[in-house]
Amino acid sequence: AQSVTQPDIHITVSEGASLELRCNYSYGATPYLFWYVQSPGQGLQLLLKYFSGDTLVQGIKGFEAEFKRSQSSFNLRKPSVHWSDAAEYFCAVGKIQGAQKLVFGQGTRLTINP
């Protein structure tokens, strides 16, 4: 069965500092991998996705993620965070074929210190 683990429930970083959010997945085949961001009371906004090819994926808002098959990881990074990045971040895994059921992690809440 598919599963996603986001080990950090809550992370606090200072504005301007670098950020890395961890995501580990369990899946029996080549997965689709996604990072979504959710502001309070809002829906999910797609930050970036990995389907195939280059394992370093660039997304919106200056985010990037690296797919490491050997470690079953898809960590999200940003070199310098802004106060507006404070939100909940979700990693998700899906099937390439058939029903596009996404399995989400529990989320990581990001707080930015001024």
Next chain:
Amino acid sequence: ETGVTQSPTHLIKTRGQQVTLRCSSQSGHNTVSWYQQALGQGPQFIFQYYREEENGRGNFPPRFSGLQFPNYSSELNVNALELDDSALYLCASSFLDRGTGNTIYFGEGSWLTVV
């Protein structure tokens, strides 16, 4: 903006009642999925519709049902509401081509409170 619109944005229902939530998919998308997100949790897959037929279901009871219409809009119906059904319900749309999927876009969600 994802082009996926949901209504209503907020509603309050009484335990035992029925609710219908609506979703308009992004133009050109033929697949719609529904997710339930309880407070403090990640979204959980309820089911997916492709070309008006259910095409995958998560671990939700039959009182959760849905429809997809020819224009690819969709409804989520929940009967016999329970307090634990209180959650944010997210609609997502995508284009499924010959079994291979694509990016999934989410709407802003409908907040359901059951009292």
